[in-house]
Amino acid sequence: MAKIVVVTSGKGGVGKTTTSASFATGLALRGYKTVVIDFDIGLRNLDLIMGCERRVVYDFVNVISGDATLHQALIKDKNCDNLYILAASQTKDKDALTEEGVQKVLDDLAKDFDYIVCDSPAGIEKGAFMALYFADEALVVTNPEVSSVRDSDRILGILSSKSKRAVEGKEKVKEHLVITRYNPDRVEAGDMLSIQDIQDILRIPVLGVVPESKDVLQASNTGTPAINLKGTTVSEAYTDLIARFLGEDKPMRYTTAEKKGLLKRLFGGN
Amino acid sequence: MTISPPVKINLASFDYYVLKLSPDVNIGQIQDKLIHLRKLDAFGRYLVIEFDGKLNHEKQSEIVKLLKAEAIKLMFELKFILANEFALVKTIGDIPVVELALNLKSNPIANSVLRIEDPIRSGIKIENDGDIIILNLVSHNAEVISGGSIHVYGDARGRLVAGRYGDKSARIFVQKFNPELISIAGVYRALDEKLPEHLLNKPAQVFLDDKDRLNVVAL
Numbered sequence: 001m002a003k004i005v006v007v008t009s010g011k012g013g014v015g016k017t018t019t020s021a022s023f024a025t026g027l028a029l030r031g032y033k034t035v036v037i038d039f040d041i042g043l044r045n046l047d048l049i050m051g052c053e054r055r056v057v058y059d060f061v062n063v064i065s066g067d068a069t070l071h072q073a074l075i076k077d078k079n080c081d082n083l084y085i086l087a088a089s090q091t092k093d094k095d096a097l098t099e100e101g102v103q104k105v106l107d108d109l110a111k112d113f114d115y116i117v118c119d120s121p122a123g124i125e126k127g128a129f130m131a132l133y134f135a136d137e138a139l140v141v142t143n144p145e146v147s148s149v150r151d152s153d154r155i156l157g158i159l160s161s162k163s164k165r166a167v168e169g170k171e172k173v174k175e176h177l178v179i180t181r182y183n184p185d186r187v188e189a190g191d192m193l194s195i196q197d198i199q200d201i202l203r204i205p206v207l208g209v210v211p212e213s214k215d216v217l218q219a220s221n222t223g224t225p226a227i228n229l230k231g232t233t234v235s236e237a238y239t240d241l242i243a244r245f246l247g248e249d250k251p252m253r254y255t256t257a258e259k260k261g262l263l264k265r266l267f268g269g270n
Numbered sequence: 271m272t273i274s275p276p277v278k279i280n281l282a283s284f285d286y287y288v289l290k291l292s293p294d295v296n297i298g299q300i301q302d303k304l305i306h307l308r309k310l311d312a313f314g315r316y317l318v319i320e321f322d323g324k325l326n327h328e329k330q331s332e333i334v335k336l337l338k339a340e341a342i343k344l345m346f347e348l349k350f351i352l353a354n355e356f357a358l359v360k361t362i363g364d365i366p367v368v369e370l371a372l373n374l375k376s377n378p379i380a381n382s383v384l385r386i387e388d389p390i391r392s393g394i395k396i397e398n399d400g401d402i403i404i405l406n407l408v409s410h411n412a413e414v415i416s417g418g419s420i421h422v423y424g425d426a427r428g429r430l431v432a433g434r435y436g437d438k439s440a441r442i443f444v445q446k447f448n449p450e451l452i453s454i455a456g457v458y459r460a461l462d463e464k465l466p467e468h469l470l471n472k473p474a475q476v477f478l479d480d481k482d483r484l485n486v487v488a489l
């Protein structure tokens with residue numbers, strides 16, 4: 001039986017799609033058959049980040065409305081055998097995501113896949129709600145700033161009160177915190193919240209901390225999930241995150257400011 | 271604060287910011303405050319204006335006009351505005367000003383205690399006619415509304431409303447005190463400024479004294 005994992009945040013632009021792409025790729029690299037679904041109807045971002053936008057013929061909404069079969073709509077990842085993408089449609093009709101429709105697609109996928117990763121749109125409207133409704137686990141993506149953390153708190157509230165598991169009184173959705181765009185230098189300078197500050201507000205376990213890095217932009221420009229940019233801090237951080245998700249014990253990396261040498265401290269130079 | 275006429279607005283159903291306005295407030299301060307509030311949260315909310323008793327009608331009208339113009343610029347979702355008993359204006363443009371009062375129903379019903387072990391997250395509202403005991407955190411912008419007393423054995427950062435039916439003997443007990451708003455039997459106080467050291471995140475209780483004033487004391 002597949003596990004459904006939603007990648008959500010409340011606030012926009014915090015790194016949900018970046019995380020969804022790397023998380024799904026990472027699970028597939030570890031041998032799990034994984035599908036990642038773009039719930040951001042009308043925007044379509046995931047296929048760009050996964051580098052498969054030209055191969056999108058049918059999308060999620062086509063499958064729900066019966067215009068295409070799942071088999072026709074699933075796009076196999078170019079690098080990874082175990083990985084499939086279900087793209088969002090570019091129609092503006094957000095009502096296309098019906099509860100029954102989404103349920104049916106997820107049920108069908110669950111027969112074949114180990115993990116179903118749902119990339120949520122920002123906000124708390126229909127698309128975001130549908131993305132989290134069926135989740136077994138949630139990656140709550142947050143940036144080290146107050147507005148983002150507050151929105152994550154709000155999303156955690158929705159997970160614990162309005163998700164299918166909550167409504168049906170089942171075991172609650174397992175919550176993981178993913179802090180992205182973390183910049184230890186700016187944290188040290190007091191410009192950003194620290195991991196401790198964020199945990200103090202949200203009180204959920206941190207699954208991973210992904211540093212702020214220009215490599216992410218390069219990854220999305222070339223249509224490669226950041227985890228595939230071998231040797232970069234972002235790739236390493238996402239790889240650690242996957243390991244922790246799978247139950248391994250990995251210390252956090254890239255979370256402290258680089259120590260400046262004595263000369264650098266004396267003579268400045270940032 | 272008077273609690274009659276009763277039911278004006280059920281405080282519990284709204285997300286709101288509190289804006290304290292002193293007699294010498296100027297446009298710059300209003301702008302700063304709104305920008306600050308805007309940064310705190312990406313979702314739409316309501317504004318509660320705490321007018322000072324010394325503000326006359328003209329000054330209040332002037333302030334609310336400014337407020338409306340600024341709020342629109344910052345994309346605040348102003349549906350209507352709640353204000354305290356010093357409010358003299360009834361509308362701001364097409365937006366009604368409503369006095370903030372608790373939903374005081376006449377007949378408190380039998381009271382069973384509600385115990386909660388999970389965190390109360392932002393945007394969540396917990397209600398019970400009897401006491402409420404929370405063994406976890408109450409986030410910013412979460413609401414706990416009880417007909418009786420409230421006990422929070424964790425960080426209390428949200429809004430705590432005790433004695434919602436008018437029970438003046440209701441109290442609020444908190445392990446780590448830092449709520450946004452406290453209220454007992456309809457008497458409320460928004461705590462939007464930094465609390466004194468001896469209270470901030472410390473054990474504290476809140477009760478009404480014989481003059482219906484809210485008292486907060488360290489435990």
Ligand SMILES: Nc1ncnc2c1ncn2[C@@H]1O[C@H](COP(=O)(O)OP(=O)(O)OP(=O)(O)O)[C@@H](O)[C@H]1O
Pocket residue numbers: 009011012013014015016017018019040045120121122180181182210211212213214216217220234
């Ligand atoms: N670790 C990082 N370092 C630097 N930039 C990043 C990082 N993660 C994401 N970004 C950048 O932040 C922007 C938003 O990322 P992304 O699209 O993943 O966010 P999102 O939460 O999916 O946004 P939306 O809410 O619009 O769906 C992108 O420009 C991306 O390149």
Ligand SMILES: [Mg+2]
Pocket residue numbers: 016017018040045120121
């Ligand atoms: Mg996205």
